[in-house]
Amino acid sequence: MKMKKSLIAGLATLSLSVTSGAPLAVLAHPIQNAATDNGQSTLRPITSDVAVIAHRGASAYGPEHTLAAYKQAMTMKADYVEFDLQMTKDGQLIAMHDETLARTTNAKELYPDRAPWRVKDFTLEEISRLDAGSWFNKTYPNMAKTEYIGQHVPTLEEAIKFVKKHGNGKVGLYMETKAPNVYPGMEEKVIEILKETNVLDDEKLFLESFSEESLRKLKTLAPNVKLIQLYSGSMLTGKDVYQEMKRISDYAAGVGPSKELVVPKLMEAAHQNQLLVHPWTVNSEDDMVSLLSLGVDGEFTNNTDQLVDLLEKxxxxxxxxxxxxxxxxxxxxxxxxxxxxxxxxxxxxxxxxxxxxxxxxxxxxxxxxxxxxxxxxxxxxxxxxxxxxxxxxxxxxxxxxxxAPEENSLKPMSIVWGGDTGGQGEIPPYKSFKAMSAINPDFFLFSGDTIYADNKTPAVPNPPSETIQDFWAKYKENRTDAGLRSLLQKTGTFAIWDDHEVTNDFSGPSQPLTQAGLGAFKDYWPISSERSSANKLYHKYSWGKSMDMIILNNRGYRSPNTMADGPDKTMLGEEQVKWLEQQLLESDAKVKFVATSVPISVPTGKATARDGWANGNQVNPNDLTGYENEFKKISDFIIEKGIKNVYFVTTDVHFAEVIKYDANHDGKTDYHELISGPIGAVKINPGTLDPTFGPERLYAEGNFFNFGVFHVDPAKNQAGVEIRDENGKVHFSQTFQLED
Structure with missing residues (x-):
């Protein structure tokens, strides 16, 4: 078989397929119809705009639930102004968040003998005497304004009329029935006022509550009103989010989850049931962007101007x-x-x-x-x-x-590695990346299966990924993980691909989807021109003389897995094998760290279609596949040339294992293999090793999320490996004395 010099000869220019659906109404902050949308993702808004909801008004800039804060929100171009509703002793609805008057008014001073100053114990006339603005100037002196002194507590009617007048009919109303169990008849009063102010049929009107009972009562009173079911974390604890979203869709138009609850599964569950997602309360730009990347339909925020600015630029x-x-x-x-x-x-x-x-x-x-x-x-x-x-x-x-240190320097170093993210229903958030980041590694080796393009996830509900838009969507989905973003922003990353960047157990030259998968992989990782040119992907990186990391491309040059093993079957291609041998031979680094996306002695793939180097004939004596002939050349080269301190590192198999090899059976260790994973995919237990290259297990453990840590201490002439679980707890640690 002739060895291929490049991944795929004559790759055609990537073509973009633009999907379009029924036109949607254009509102205040329209979403651009991006040609990059894959057309099926649930991680994008289901409306044509993302709503800016001024939480209690522009409450970062003025006293909450005052006309001044509402006006500020409208000046900042909010789409909606939110009112929290409480009921007075004489049955009037006012805009106030707390059930008591103590925090945001001078009730303690004006009515010192009426603790705990509950709203329900005061008449509207008594509340109208209160100063609802001066507290803000005292609490936030840098934001203080004289006009806030003497601001009063508005009634619902007054708030509605104020927004309708100053919002020029463009600003919507968003109101919450707070503590409806404390205020019997609250729902009837709300609907009565909405009718009296002629806004009940407004397109831009939402009613929200944490109380399902209150929302169902509102639905009975006004069947066409749009209702938002609010959620705190405890309300979803132990629940199947898919069943919960389906259940509430018979009365709710959307959900308002606490911002930390918004993850891909919630987005998928909500959007599949045509429920809007409006998380609360989102006040930092990083959080705003993070939630926008998940496809929310709106956000409650105190910082109206910041969200507006993001959506306009x-x-x-x-x-x-x-x-x-x-x-x-x-x-x-x-x-x-x-x-x-x-x-x-x-x-x-x-x-x-x-x-x-x-x-x-x-x-x-x-x-x-x-x-x-x-x-x-x-x-x-x-x-x-x-x-x-x-x-x-x-x-x-x-x-x-x-x-990296200078060429000849010997500096201590540590790295983290892992892979297998987004498979078999395990999708963001992942815990391991946060634990990796806490180690402060010199760099992160992402060892393959950085996405699962062929698995169902909220980004691609109907797999496999086939268009480049599908592949892009998978990368964006994993980047919604805050821990992954944090790790990538904290240290350098070396990313390699394996099979699920395209499809399970694929061979690059013969797989039609390779073109799209490779294109998306190169788009979404910071890859040097040396690696990306001619799509070779393999390269050597040095960390002074402490380590040479030799990155392999195990996919782009391989013969079909089903081909019988023999001298003409290749995984790396002749040129890459020769290059690998040259790098190993010429390296004077303490450690030769070979990043391979498939294992040596763990039989992977299927019988008669082995995907790693091992043929697995100890499992099936008639299995003639695998790539053992090629690996034997590499193994023999390491032994014959006396190359010391070689560590092959991988993920791929969804369990952790550390193996030493005595390939020529002379009683001495020739090289090691270090396996970690998964970060976020199905968890399985170790099986039987293929005996061809003389493996001896030093450690094997499955059924847990994990990652690897590798460090080199040149002063002690040592290297070490750790396997840690997703919380950072060490499950295995081994120190190796390096050979001179």
């Missing part, structure tokens, strides 16, 4: 990353939500006041608005800070990385 939508870091260069990555020019600033100064390098790149639809920029001329063994923003936007995202 391009912004960095899925964090930033650095990768393929050397002693003098790095690749920086970012993605915007629409076409934009992206600016990166890079400096050794975290304030970016000194020695700042500036790079810009254009984010366009052909690459799903992702950009990769190369930064050269960096100092070795140095921590760099960088930040990125869409040029027209003020919103910035920060990151950092450390360059």
């Amino acid at each position: 391009p912004y960095i939508s899925h964090g930033v990353a650095s990768g393929d870091v050397t002693d003098s260069s790095a690749i920086l990555w970012a993605r915007t939500n629409v076409e934009a020019r992206v600016q990166f600033e890079i400096s050794t100064d975290s304030s970016f006041k000194h020695d700042t390098i500036v790079k810009t790149s254009r984010a366009d639809v052909a690459h799903d608005y992702t950009v990769n920029v190369e930064v050269n001329g960096l100092k070795a063994d140095t921590k760099y800070y960088y930040r990125a923003h869409a040029v027209s936007s003020q919103y910035t995202v920060n990151g950092s990385f450390k360059t």
Whole structure:
């Protein structure tokens, strides 16, 4: 069989298929019809706009639930003003969040003998005497205004009329029945006032409550009103979110979850039932963007202006990353939500006041608005800070990385590695990335299966991924994980692909989907031109003389898995095998760290179609597949040339294992294999090892989420490995004395 020099000869230019649906009404903050949408994702708004809901008015800038705060929200172009409703002793509805008057008025001073100052114990006339604004000036002196002194508590009628008048008919009403069990008849009173003020049939009207009973009563009183079921964390504890969203869809038009509850499964469950998702209360720009990346339909916020600004301008939508870091260069990555020019600033100064390098790149639809920029001329063994923003936007995202030490230096180092994310129903959030980040590694090796393109997830409910839009959607879905974004922003990343970046157990040259899968992989990871050119993906990276990391491409050159093993069958291709041997031979690093996406002695794939190197004939004596002939060449080369301290590292098999090899059976260890995973996929237990290369298990454990840590201590001439669970707890630790 002739060895292939490139992944796929003559790849055609990627084509974009644009899907379109029925036209939707254009409201205040329209979503651009992006050609990058995959047409089936549940992680995108189901309306044509994302609603800016001013939480208690523009309550970051003025006293909540006062006319001043409502006016400020409308000036800032909010789509909705929210009222919390309480009922007075004489049955009048007022706008106030708390059941007591103590926090946001001067009730204690005016009525000192009436503790605990419950709203229901005061008449409207008594409440009308209160100052509802001065407290804000005392609490937030930097935001104080004289006009806030003497602001009064508005009635519901007054609040509605004020918004209708000053909002020019464009600003909607969003009101919550607070503690309806405390106020019998509250629902009837709400509907009565909505009728009297001629807003009950308004298109931009929502009623919300934590009380299902209250919402069902409102539905009975006004069948056409749009209702939002609010959720705190405890309300969803122990519930199947899919069943819960289906159940409430008979009365609710949407849900208002606490912001931390918004994850892909909730979005899928809600949107599949045509329920809007309006999380609360979202006050930081990072949180706003994070929720926008999940496809929410609106957000409650105290900072109305910040959300409006984000929705009106391009912004960095899925964090930033650095990768393929050397002693003098790095690749920086970012993605915007629409076409934009992206600016990166890079400096050794975290304030970016000194020695700042500036790079810009254009984010366009052909690459799903992702950009990769190369930064050269960096100092070795140095921590760099960088930040990125869409040029027209003020919103910035920060990151950092450390360059490799100088060529001949020996410095201690630590890395984390893992893979298998997004498979078999295990989707974000993942806990392992947060635990990885806490270790403060020098870099992160993402060892393959960085997505599961062929598995059902909220981003691709009808798998497998077939268009490049599907593949892009999978990467965006995993980037909704806050822990992953944090890790990528904290340290450099080296990403390699395995099978699920395209489809299970695929062979690049013969798989039609390889083109789209490879294109999306290169779009979504910070990959150097040395690796991406000619789609070779394999490369060597050095960490001084402490480690040479040799990254393999186990997919792009391989013969079909079903081909019988023999001298002509290849996984790496002849050129890559020769290159690997050359890197091993020439390396003078303490550790030769070979990043392979498939294992050596764990039989993977299927009988008669083995996907890793092992043929598994100890399981099936008639199994003639696998790639043992090729690995034997590599193994023999390591032994014959006396190459020491070789560690093959992988994930792929969904359990953790550490193996030492005596391939020539002379009683000495020839090399090691380190296996971790999964981060987020099906968990299984270790099986039987193929005996061909003399493996001996040092550790094997399955049925838990985990990742690996590898460190080198040149001063002690030692290397070490740890397997940690998703909480960071060490399950296995082994120190290796390095051979000279």
